[in-house]
Amino acid sequence: MNRMHFLFNPKTVAVIGASRHPRKVGHVIFRNFLEGSFRGEVFPVNPDTKTLLGKKCYSTVLAIKKRIDLAVIAVPAAIVPGVMKECGKKGIPAAIIVTGGFREIGNTELERKVEKTIKKYKIKTIGVNCLGIFDPYSGVDTLFLPSYKLERPGKGSIAFITQSGAIGSVILDWMAMKGYNISKFISYGNATGIDEAELIDFLSKDKKTKVICVYLEGVKHGRRFYEAAKKCSKRKPIIILKGGLTKEGNKAVSSHTGSLAGTKEIYEAVFRQTGSIMARDIEQVFDFARILSTQPLPKGNRVQIITDGGGFGILTVDNIIRNGLELAEMNKDSQNFLKNHVPKYVVVKNPIDLTGDATTERYKMALDTALRDKNVDMVAVIILFQVPTLTPDIVEVINEANSKKRKPIVVIAAGGRYTETLKKSLEGYGIPCFSYPERAAESLNALYQYSRRKTG
Amino acid sequence: MNRMHFLFNPKTVAVIGASRHPRKVGHVIFRNFLEGSFRGEVFPVNPDTKTLLGKKCYSTVLAIKKRIDLAVIAVPAAIVPGVMKECGKKGIPAAIIVTGGFREIGNTELERKVEKTIKKYKIKTIGVNCLGIFDPYSGVDTLFLPSYKLERPGKGSIAFITQSGAIGSVILDWMAMKGYNISKFISYGNATGIDEAELIDFLSKDKKTKVICVYLEGVKHGRRFYEAAKKCSKRKPIIILKGGLTKEGNKAVSSHTGSLAGTKEIYEAVFRQTGSIMARDIEQVFDFARILSTQPLPKGNRVQIITDGGGFGILTVDNIIRNGLELAEMNKDSQNFLKNHVPKYVVVKNPIDLTGDATTERYKMALDTALRDKNVDMVAVIILFQVPTLTPDIVEVINEANSKKRKPIVVIAAGGRYTETLKKSLEGYGIPCFSYPERAAESLNALYQYSRRKTG
Numbered sequence: 001m002n003r004m005h006f007l008f009n010p011k012t013v014a015v016i017g018a019s020r021h022p023r024k025v026g027h028v029i030f031r032n033f034l035e036g037s038f039r040g041e042v043f044p045v046n047p048d049t050k051t052l053l054g055k056k057c058y059s060t061v062l063a064i065k066k067r068i069d070l071a072v073i074a075v076p077a078a079i080v081p082g083v084m085k086e087c088g089k090k091g092i093p094a095a096i097i098v099t100g101g102f103r104e105i106g107n108t109e110l111e112r113k114v115e116k117t118i119k120k121y122k123i124k125t126i127g128v129n130c131l132g133i134f135d136p137y138s139g140v141d142t143l144f145l146p147s148y149k150l151e152r153p154g155k156g157s158i159a160f161i162t163q164s165g166a167i168g169s170v171i172l173d174w175m176a177m178k179g180y181n182i183s184k185f186i187s188y189g190n191a192t193g194i195d196e197a198e199l200i201d202f203l204s205k206d207k208k209t210k211v212i213c214v215y216l217e218g219v220k221h222g223r224r225f226y227e228a229a230k231k232c233s234k235r236k237p238i239i240i241l242k243g244g245l246t247k248e249g250n251k252a253v254s255s256h257t258g259s260l261a262g263t264k265e266i267y268e269a270v271f272r273q274t275g276s277i278m279a280r281d282i283e284q285v286f287d288f289a290r291i292l293s294t295q296p297l298p299k300g301n302r303v304q305i306i307t308d309g310g311g312f313g314i315l316t317v318d319n320i321i322r323n324g325l326e327l328a329e330m331n332k333d334s335q336n337f338l339k340n341h342v343p344k345y346v347v348v349k350n351p352i353d354l355t356g357d358a359t360t361e362r363y364k365m366a367l368d369t370a371l372r373d374k375n376v377d378m379v380a381v382i383i384l385f386q387v388p389t390l391t392p393d394i395v396e397v398i399n400e401a402n403s404k405k406r407k408p409i410v411v412i413a414a415g416g417r418y419t420e421t422l423k424k425s426l427e428g429y430g431i432p433c434f435s436y437p438e439r440a441a442e443s444l445n446a447l448y449q450y451s452r453r454k455t456g
Numbered sequence: 457m458n459r460m461h462f463l464f465n466p467k468t469v470a471v472i473g474a475s476r477h478p479r480k481v482g483h484v485i486f487r488n489f490l491e492g493s494f495r496g497e498v499f500p501v502n503p504d505t506k507t508l509l510g511k512k513c514y515s516t517v518l519a520i521k522k523r524i525d526l527a528v529i530a531v532p533a534a535i536v537p538g539v540m541k542e543c544g545k546k547g548i549p550a551a552i553i554v555t556g557g558f559r560e561i562g563n564t565e566l567e568r569k570v571e572k573t574i575k576k577y578k579i580k581t582i583g584v585n586c587l588g589i590f591d592p593y594s595g596v597d598t599l600f601l602p603s604y605k606l607e608r609p610g611k612g613s614i615a616f617i618t619q620s621g622a623i624g625s626v627i628l629d630w631m632a633m634k635g636y637n638i639s640k641f642i643s644y645g646n647a648t649g650i651d652e653a654e655l656i657d658f659l660s661k662d663k664k665t666k667v668i669c670v671y672l673e674g675v676k677h678g679r680r681f682y683e684a685a686k687k688c689s690k691r692k693p694i695i696i697l698k699g700g701l702t703k704e705g706n707k708a709v710s711s712h713t714g715s716l717a718g719t720k721e722i723y724e725a726v727f728r729q730t731g732s733i734m735a736r737d738i739e740q741v742f743d744f745a746r747i748l749s750t751q752p753l754p755k756g757n758r759v760q761i762i763t764d765g766g767g768f769g770i771l772t773v774d775n776i777i778r779n780g781l782e783l784a785e786m787n788k789d790s791q792n793f794l795k796n797h798v799p800k801y802v803v804v805k806n807p808i809d810l811t812g813d814a815t816t817e818r819y820k821m822a823l824d825t826a827l828r829d830k831n832v833d834m835v836a837v838i839i840l841f842q843v844p845t846l847t848p849d850i851v852e853v854i855n856e857a858n859s860k861k862r863k864p865i866v867v868i869a870a871g872g873r874y875t876e877t878l879k880k881s882l883e884g885y886g887i888p889c890f891s892y893p894e895r896a897a898e899s900l901n902a903l904y905q906y907s908r909r910k911t912g
Contacts, residue, residue: 023844105801149842151872166765166812166840170870173842174891177872217770243767248783249774252766252807281894282771282870309622310708311699314673315738318705327704345561351708356622384622386605386629388479414626414738416607416633435630438737 003124004194004202006094008135008184010069011040014061014092016083017074017099018044018052025098025144026074033072038139043068061086070094071123072132072142077101080128081113088121095193096142097127103190104129111192118193130189131165134172136182137208145169156181157210158289159203161188161196163217164243171282179424180286183208197224204232210293211236213285217243217253218262226270233275237292237450241279242267275453277446284442287434291443294430295408297451300377302328303444304370305351307382308358308390312437313351316380316412319441325448328376330369338369356387360394367401367409378408378444382437385419395422399429408447412440459580460650460658462550464591464640466525467496470517470548472539473530473555474500474508481554481600482530494595499524517542526550527579528588528598533557536584537569544577551649552598553583559646560585567648574649586645587621590628592638593664601625612637613666614745615659617644617652619673620699627738635880636742639664653680660688666749669741670696673709674718682726689731693748693906697735698723731909733902740898743890747899750886751864753907756833758784759900760826761807763838764814764846768893769807772836772868775897781904784832786825794825812843816850823857823865834864834900838893841875851878855885864903868896 013033017026026046033042034053043066044052047059058064061071061083071087073080077099087095095118102111111128118125126132132142136155143150150169153176160182162168168187175182183206186199196219203209212232219225232238244253245264271278277292279285303320305327307313320327327350330338338348342362347353352370354362363381370376383394402409411426413419414435423433434440469489473482482502489498490509499522500508503515514520517527517539527543529536533555543551551574558567567584574581582588588598592611599606606625609632616638618624624643631638639662642655652675659665668688675681688694700709701720727734733748735741759776761783763769776783783806786794794804798818803809808826810818819837826832839850858865867882869875870891879889890896 145842145844149844149874162767164765164767166843167767167771169842170765170768170840170875173872173875174870177876215767217767241771243770244774246774246777248777249770252770252773252805281775282892309620309626311618311620311623311671311673312626314699314705314708315623315697317708318700318702319737321702321704349708384626386601386625387622388601388605414630416629418605419626419629420633436738 002202003093003122006069007096007124007126007133008140009138010094010140012043012066012068013038013040013070013072014043014045014064014068015072015074016045016061018046018057020049020052028144028146029072029074029098029142032141032143036139036141038141041066061090061092068092070096073097073099073127075099077107077110081110081117084114084117084123087123088117092123094124095126096130096132097125097192098130098132098142098144099127100129102128102192111190115192123193125193126186127189128192131169131187134185143169143172151176154181156183157208157293158182158213158286159184159206159209159211160213161186161199161203162215163188163196164215165189167215167282175286179427180290191220195220195224197221197228200228200232200238204235209236211289212238213289214238214240215243215285216240226274229274229276238276239279239285239288239292240271240276241282241285277450283439287432287439287443288446290432291408291410291447292450294432295447296405297454298377298408298448301325301448302375302377303380304328304330304373304376304378305380305382306354306363306366306370307351308354308356308387309382309384310353312382312384312412313353316382316437316441317351319437320380323441323445325441325445328373330373331375334369334373338366341365357389358387359389360391360397363394364397367397371401371406376407378448380410380412380440380444382412384415385413385422386415392422395425398426398431402429402431408444410434410440410444412437458658459549459578462525463552463580463582463589464596465594466550466596468499468522468524469494469496469526469528470499470501470520470524471528471530472501472517474502474513476505476508484600484602485528485530485554485598488597488599492595492597494597497522517546517548524548526552529553529555531555533563533566537566537573540570540573540579543579544573548579550580551582552586552588553581553648554586554588554598554600555583556585558584558648567646571648579649581649582642583645584648587625587643590641599625599628607632610637612639613664613749614638614669614742615640615662615665615667616669617642617655617659618671619644619652620671621645623671623738631742635883636746647676651676651680653677653684656684656688656694660691666692667745668692668694669745670694671699671741672696673699682730685730685732693733695733695735695741695744695748696727697738697741733906739895743888743895743899744902746888747864747866747903748906750888751903752861753910754833754864754904757781757904758831758833759836760784760786760829760832760834761836761838762810762819762822762826763807764810764812764843765838765840766809768838768840768868769809772838772893772897773807775893776836779897779901781897781901784829786829787831790825790829794822797821813845814843815845816847816853819850820853823853827857827862832863834904836866836868836896836900838868840871841869841878842871848878851881854882854887858885858887864900866890866896866900868893
């Protein structure tokens with residue numbers, strides 16, 4: 001078995017540096033394991049205390065009798081090498097070192113010591129200088145931010161790996177609010193042990209993960225990254241956001257992580273050649289991830305729009321065309337069928353405008369017709385939930401159509417709390433929702449481009 | 457006095473077509489006036505009922521003894537001309553006709569009748585086929601959507617006029633959720649009476665309005681629109697989103713409103729020549745509106761970034777540069793001053809990286825220094841509210857700096873409910889907040905471009 005599995009599915013965890021002080025990192029992490037959804041056993045290690053939250057505390061990891069699958073390290077930087085040596089002697093296969101204060105502030109020598117030790121003992125290590133791992137399936141959670149400030153997303157199929165802990169944590173929080181779910185979150189910091197290439201390789205084989213999202217500032221081993229990304233993207237999509245693509249941003253990268261940043265042109269060429277999908281901004285990473293992880297690949301680029309608001313239909317047409325997609329033309333049979341089943345004033349073209357007195361029934365009719373029609377490859381459903389005649393069971397109608405996975409469906413819906421609540425239900429059913437047409441059209445295009453690459 | 461004022465500040469309102477049935481438009485509108493924040497007197501008109509919600513009901517508007525400032529019409533299309541004639545005889549100066557079923561479905565002749573009547577009696581009329589007006593200051597609210605489905609924004613300085621009622625209502629709802637406030641909302645539908653040019657003209661002189669946002673599908677009178685927009689944009693910014701800019705979108709426009717749509721090139725030329733600001737999408741309309749209505753104009757394009765997360769700093773640099781802005785270089789004095797007042801590991805460059813243990817105090821120091829420095833024209837403050845050391849009074853620090861209105865400030869902050877709550881407070885103080893760097897940089901650029909046009 002790949003030792004990396006112990007990072008995500010340990011039966012026994014030692015938290016080294018578990019502290020009595022509630023605001024300390026080691027305390028928060030220990031408490032997460034103890035009180036969260038983790039179902040294995042957790043051991044606090046701290047020479048200065050006898051018990052912690054009712055658990056016996058060990059002076060060193062070597063004093064624990066049971067086999068330990070995963071060590072989480074939250075001790076001062078200076079003693080990390082020694083602690084890792086003990087982990088090695090204990091035969092621990094995997095570790096997460098959240099401690100910072102190494103290469104990123106000039107302590108290269110100290111980091112090299114850590115590197116040597118983990119190599120010697122073959123400990124699969126995430127870190128140093130990171131937030132570590134959040135796995136909603138196993139309950140592994142080394143994020144040391146309180147959950148009232150930072151919510152955690154539910155179980156899904158999007159993996160997210162990030163060099164920057166700050167970006168990672170903020171995005172997790174935002175995803176939780178939006179109802180976007182994940183398979184694994186990994187903030188890997190300085191990549192002293194495991195780097196982005198090894199993570200991509202591992203996640204490409206992970207059955208819970210359908211799409212891999214990456215926030216990168218620099219790459220540790222260019223060649224390895226190239227090979228891993230290329231191999232992976234044949235199997236599942238990788239979406240990359242690269243920080244520091246401008247000359248000035250690049251300069252900021254070097255003072256942030258000290259990574260060799262490389263030029264925009266090189267990165268773009270590498271991403272293109274490996275079949276990776278580049279995102280323009282953070283929201284787009286997860287726009288693309290949601291559509292790619294939930295929707296079937298389309299056979300072509302023809303989009304049918306269904307709407308209950310004319311203006312939104314028009315803006316969606318504009319954005320479909322701007323993104324190089326085409327408007328579908330349903331065949332005569334579909335058009336006639338639909339015309340016979342909706343009021344006369346409903347415009348059966350593209351967009352199909354169900355108008356401001358649209359009902360759930362009318363949406364069902366239009367959606368089913370579009371999904372059946374051979375001239376339609378994808379469907380964009382605009383729902384202004386606010387109209388008086390529309391009832392919340394529209395969510396079930398969309399879910400039913402979507403669950404057949406015949407053609408990609410996206411929903412466009414903007415509004416306040418009422419709308420956001422219904423959108424969250426749709427997201428929960430695996431239907432990507434967008435507030436405004438632009439991002440929906442860009443995402444449909446990303447899905448189409450990926451389908452062409454995969455089949456072409 | 458301009459009769460248009462009666463649309464927004466009537467002392468007496470007649471709701472013609474006020475219905476007993478709670479789901480009917482005429483009922484919802486009457487109830488809005490009766491139970492909302494409107495402080496004038498409201499009269500229901502309906503020949504089929506004696507009283508409505510405890511108020512005496514009139515068979516015709518002519519039966520009301522008092523002078524009526526505003527008539528709101530929600531009767532079937534066929535009887536609208538007759539009702540308007542009565543309004544004319546009664547000497548009512550202003551009307552909102554929400555009723556649809558005219559030109560937009562081919563009933564051109566009926567709409568012409570209405571047009572003749574309102575011209576004859578000089579009734580300043582919004583509609584037909586519209587949602588009408590929402591004015592948070594006076595409480596005029598003819599939106600016939602229940603407030604649990606459609607929230608209303610608070611009092612602010614952004615006016616929003618829209619041809620499409622659906623787009624307008626959805627955006628109002630979304631603005632309310634976000635905490636964005638408005639001065640006036642006008643859905644003008646078929647523009648049978650007042651058109652977009654007259655509205656722009658009126659709002660350009662409205663003291664409560666600092667910025668005018670427009671959603672357009674077509675323009676009724678090209679020349680008048682041109683003159684109004686040109687005159688207005690010298691006084692205050694107009695931001696325009698035009699639906700149907702692609703050829704295909706244009707086709708959809710003609711089947712939606714029947715407007716003569718004109719080409720993309722013509723519209724873009726008109727918007728440029730009149731000094732209007734074009735938005736790419738709906739969110740951008742309000743990104744631009746918020747920064748233009750709250751922030752002072754910058755003297756130049758040099759942006760100082762302050763952050764507590766390195767990765768976000770880098771992405772912001774990338775976006776500042778991509779939008780043609782420059783990174784500010786604070787002078788040596790500022791840099792030295794700041795270095796003396798923050799821990800050694802804080803990076804005093806651009807971005808200033810206050811790091812993950814940033815405090816409110818440290819933000820204050822950095823922000824004040826940047827605002828004082830002559831080499832800085834604008835400040836982008838990235839706040840990851842999630843970091844453990846940061847307390848919610850950071851909101852007050854930003855507000856204090858912003859309230860001096862020396863230089864434009866924007867905040868970039870992403871996250872879940874905790875973050876959204878704090879952002880809503882900042883928005884309430886008139887500080888534009890963005891989730892991700894891209895939109896912040898685009899908005900700073902819009903502000904800079906407007907300042908150049910104004911001064912150049």
